[in-house]
Amino acid sequence: MSYSFPQTNPSFPSQHPYGDNYWRAASRSPNGRLPGYGLSGQPTGLPTPNRLSPFLNNNRATLPLYKDKPYFAPKRTGPRSKRRQTLYCGLTIFILTVLWYCLSGLTWNSEVKTPGSAKGAELWEWVQSLEKEGLEKSGKQKNVDWDARREKVKDAFIVSWDGYEKYGWGFDEFSPIAKKGTHMIPGGMGYIIVDALDTMMIMNLTSRVQHARDWIQNSLQYNQDSQVNTYEATIRILGGLLSAHYLSTRYPNLAPISDDDTGSPGEDLYIEKATDLADRLLGAFDSQSGVPFAGVNLNTSEGVTSQLNGGASSTAESTALQLEFKYLAKLTGESEYWQLAEKVMQVVDDQKAEDGLVPISIHPDGKFRGESLTVGSWGGSYYEYLIKQYLQTSEPIYKDMWDQSLMGIREHLITYSKSAQLTILGERPDGIRGSLIPKMDHTACFLPGTISLGATGGLPLSDAKKSPEWSGRQDEEMLLSNELMKTCWATYLTTKTGLAPEIAFFETDQPPKTMTDMYSPSSPLKPVSQSLDTEDKSQSGWRSDIQLQSMDLHNLQRPETIESLFYLYRITGNGTYREWGWEIFKSFMKHTPVVEYDNHYRFSPQRKRSDSSSSSSSSPLSGRIVGFTSLDNANIVPPLRQDNMEGHWLSVTLKYFYLLFSERDFIPLEDHVFNTEAHLFPRFQPSGELRTGWKRQER
Known part of the structure; x- marks a missing residue:
């Protein structure tokens, strides 16, 4: 996800020790702080290394080491050790590529002939039919053809990709x-092409994968x-290169390509490109503390300090690099990737x-x-990568950190709307003891799914509950996950397009209620929010709780809500989450397409698609969606x-739509972990130097 710079830069926060028995309590602690979730009143001690949940500690196959191949380069001695060699090789490849284009009689902007125009016409005809059908009743559909719905997502991807391929390639x-x-x-970085590569693999779009791979091999430097x-x-x-490598080896029937690198048998293009990039990025970690610089010069592999906020970086950006470097370390056997990325986590936790x-x-x-606390922009990925690092390697230190942070979120950042008691994930710009602001970035909507993922490890809820490790704490986490998911869905329902704003504010009591106010240790476990009446369009009830501000009404095709719907559907099996996703997908199709109309048709402003009376009485507008x-x-x-077209539209949003409408056994959650850009990696057992090399200090 992308981040916007915060508007405030408050002072440095105070600190408070973290007790060993933070989770364990049947009642409130003497200082009034909730020592546990306090809803079920059950003790919930932290798991120890020999008591890891069985559904998170399965025996995973050891991944092969890429460096075992005879042509793999010797162990590198520093982040810039191969720069000169790479420069000469890159220059040679660049010259050969230019010659190839010239000799082929092609131009750099040559059009690529694809079936996108026909697919765009079909999709446009379908979109116009949505104007007449009205909203479907969520959860009340019978015999829904989810395969057909999934194909509509693929159609949207094909149209989007083919438009880019034709007019913006590279x-x-x-x-x-x-x-x-x-x-x-x-010169470009190949952001769109590499980022969307594994989405095309998952959708089995072989010819497009081949074209992208050819470009990566011949043009990407x-x-x-x-x-x-x-x-x-x-x-x-x-992440995109590593995910493409994983999918091409673990799922060879998805977008299969017969030869890895034509003329270079045995080489793996994705790993070669990944290690080249990673070696350049490692220069960002050459800081005083090991916390990476915000930027890095690709040619010199030297870190570049942020020009904003006195040189400080986003905490989320600094602590959401670990999944990628750890998996690369596992593939190559190079422990430096692992150690430098993990050092960041120690530096952060030691504070x-x-x-x-x-x-x-x-x-x-x-x-x-500063002291600003948020799980939205600039903050969220830190928490996301705590639980995902645990799921990736089963190392309990990250489960410990996640549990502590989730408890802190519960106690300090959760509040409730005034009328409907919607659960809100707020912010504290002035630290824990500052005011709680009932503001939710759309980026914070990754959290409902991540909470459910942490509670179950990705297993179906019915299976996870059979574990001897399951307790009232996990029940409470699932409740919080479901309630936050409802709030994120409400932000879509409240706009006229059915697409969420970038930011939503909420009406709350003054001061805002916290979970301490809503629950006591003896409270029964139950939802507190009212149901969302989607038929009532009046600005009353739950709608009156959501306050939209003019500067926050943009929609950037963000994926976080779809991501959470994907996790919650896969985990709970509740079809409502699928239906919510389908309604959101239809809203994207209705309100965000770029349409080319046939030349013979003169578009009239009086015949806007928003005019239901004219669209129902007139013939469909002849044209095609091109993006x-x-x-x-x-x-x-x-x-x-x-x-x-946001890059994450292809790489994340449409990918999660596609997976949401797929069967559960297609790329199962319990075997994989998705990075914050939806690139998927396998879970594995660490060994040797590739394991956590630090311990948390006493709290």
Whole structure:
């Protein structure tokens, strides 16, 4: 996910010790703080290494080491040891590529012939039919053809990809209305192509995978004298390459390509590109503390300090690099990848942030800047990667950190709306003892699914509950997950397009109620929010709780709500989550497409698609969808559009839609972990130098 810079930069936070028995309590502690969840009143001691939940400690197959191949380079001695060699190789490949294009009689902007136009016409005809059918009743559909719905997601991807392939090929950003691409750095990073590669594999789009792979092999170079964002390059490019490698080896029948590298038998293009990029990115970790610089120069492998916030970086960005580097270390056997990435976690944890809630800014000197606490932009991925690191390698230190942080979120950041008691994940810009602001970024909507993932390990809920480790704490986590999911869904229902705003504020009591106010240790476990009456469009009841501000109404095709729906459906089996996802998908199809109308048709402003009377009495508008764009205002119809297809539309949002509508045994949760950009890696058992090399300090 992408982050916006915070508006405030408050002072450094105070700290409070973390007690050994933080989770264990049947009643409130003497200081009034909830020592446990306090809903079921059951003791919930932290798991110890010999008491890991059986559904999180399965025997995973040992992954092969890529360096066992005879051509693998010797162990590297530093982050810039191969720079000169790579520069010469890259220059040679670049020259050969230019010659190939010239001799082929092709131009750099040659159009790629694809079936996208026909698919776009079919999809446009279907979208227009949605105008007449009205909203379907969520959860009341019988005999729904989910395979057909999944195919509609694939159609949307094909149309989006083919438009980019035709007009923006090789560029990092794409404007589907203007039909042009731009680079984020001179020469480009392949952000869209590499990022979307594993989505195409999952959707079994073989010819498109082959075209993307050819471009990666012949055109993608990282030896550029340019600065890139360390986090974005890691989660999108490094993660995309590693995920493509994994899928091509673990699921060879998905978008199969017969020869790995034509003319170079045995080589693995994705791993070669991944290690080249990773070696350049490692220079970002050459800071005083080991906390990475916000940026890195690809050519020199030197870290670049942020020009904002006194040089501080986003805490989330600094602590959401570990899944990628740990998996690369497992594949290559190079422990340096692992050790440098994990050192960051030790530096952050050694500051003993109160109740596990970390400020959203951290400097490369290893110290937090300010006190602002949020699980949305600039903060969320830290918490996401705590539980996902545990799921990736079963190391209990990260489960310990996750449990502490989730307790801190419960105690300090959860509040409730005034009328409908919707569960809100708020923010504290001035630290734990500052005011609680009832504001939710859309990016915070990853948390409902992540909580359910942490409670069950990705197993179906019915199976997870059979574990001897299951207790009232996990029941409470599932309740919190479901309630937060309902709130995220409500932010979609409240706009005229059915697409959520970037930020939503909520009406609350003053001061806002906390979970301490809503529950006591003896309270029965039950939902507290009212049902969402979708038929009532009046600004009353639950709708009156949601406050939309004009500057926050943009929709950036974000994936976090779909991600949580995917996790919750896979875990609970509740079809309602699928239906909510389908309604959101239809809203994207209705309000974000870029349509080319047939030349013979003169579009009339009086015949807007939003005019239900005219669209029902007139013949369908003849044309085709050529792409999808983000919105400047999602609360008017027709919406005010931006001209930008977000990269995560292809790599994350449509991928999670596709998986949500797939069968549960397709890429099962209990065997995989998804990074914050939805690139998937296998779970594995660490060994040798590839394991946690530090311990938490006493709290």
